[in-house]
Amino acid sequence: MELKYILTFPPESTFKSLIYDLVKEYxxxxxxxxxxxxxxxxxxxxxxxxxxxxxxxxAIEFLKSNGVSVSSMSDKVFHDSSRCVHCGSCVxxxxxxxxxxxxxxxxxxxNPDKCIVCKLCLKSCPMGLFSMExxx
Ligand code: SF4
Ligand code: SF4
Numbered sequence: 001m002e003l004k005y006i007l008t009f010p011p012e013s014t015f016k017s018l019i020y021d022l023v024k025e026y027x028x029x030x031x032x033x034x035x036x037x038x039x040x041x042x043x044x045x046x047x048x049x050x051x052x053x054x055x056x057x058x059a060i061e062f063l064k065s066n067g068v069s070v071s072s073m074s075d076k077v078f079h080d081s082s083r084c085v086h087c088g089s090c091v092x093x094x095x096x097x098x099x100x101x102x103x104x105x106x107x108x109x110x111n112p113d114k115c116i117v118c119k120l121c122l123k124s125c126p127m128g129l130f131s132m133e134x135x136x
Contacts, residue, residue, distance in 0.1 A: 003051045004033070004117065005060075008069040011042045018066055019045070026059040033116040046117055077117060079110045080129040093124035 009018075014037055022028050030047045037043030049056060060070050086108050091099045098114035099121060101107065121130045 002048045002113075003056070004046060004048045004073040006071045006073065006117070007045045007047065007063060008071075009037055009042045009045070010067050010069075011040055013067045014039045014042060016066060018063060018068065022059050022062065026055040026062065028053060028055060028059050034118060073117060077110075077112065077115050077119075077121065078131045079108075080131075081108070081110070083127060083129055084108050085127070087126070089126060090121040090124045090130070093120040094118075095120070 019030075019032075022030065028049060030049050033046040033048055035043070035045040037045060063070050084107075086101065086106065088101050088108070091101050091108070095118060096114045096116045098111050098116075100109050100111070102109070117132070119132065122128075122132065
């Protein structure tokens with residue numbers, strides 16, 4: 001199973017090679033799903049890690065000790081399917097293919113495993129059926 005984390009970098013931590021250190025020193029295999037970080041200004045990065053790796057706890061502590069705020073994502077993005085009218089508006093805004101509509105029923109299908117938490121669907125649904133929850 002894959003764990004996803006949101007890392008929030010303060011300005012001062014953007015001058016350090018923290019992700020490189022995570023891979024090299026803690027032997028963490030990770031995928032960067034999204035990153036919006038500017039040197040000297042800070043920003044956010046979303047990464048996915050296979051949870052059977054041994055050093056995840058130490059690696060997270062390493063990030064925190066360098067000023068990075070780390071939030072793990074619980075059930076990622078939630079979709080209230082009971083109120084969905086299957087209009088398809090959210091599908092075109094989803095860059096990862098997590099939201100699809102296809103024959104034969106033409107109903108919205110949400111695959112959370114493909115979600116990269118870009119949050120675009122939170123704005124694109126006219127009925128506000130998407131929400132997100134974070135845990136620390
Ligand atoms: S935009 Fe909202 S109502 Fe339309 S298909 Fe997506 S979740 Fe359903
Ligand atoms: S958060 Fe982004 S990737 Fe996830 S379902 Fe919404 S639009 Fe798709």
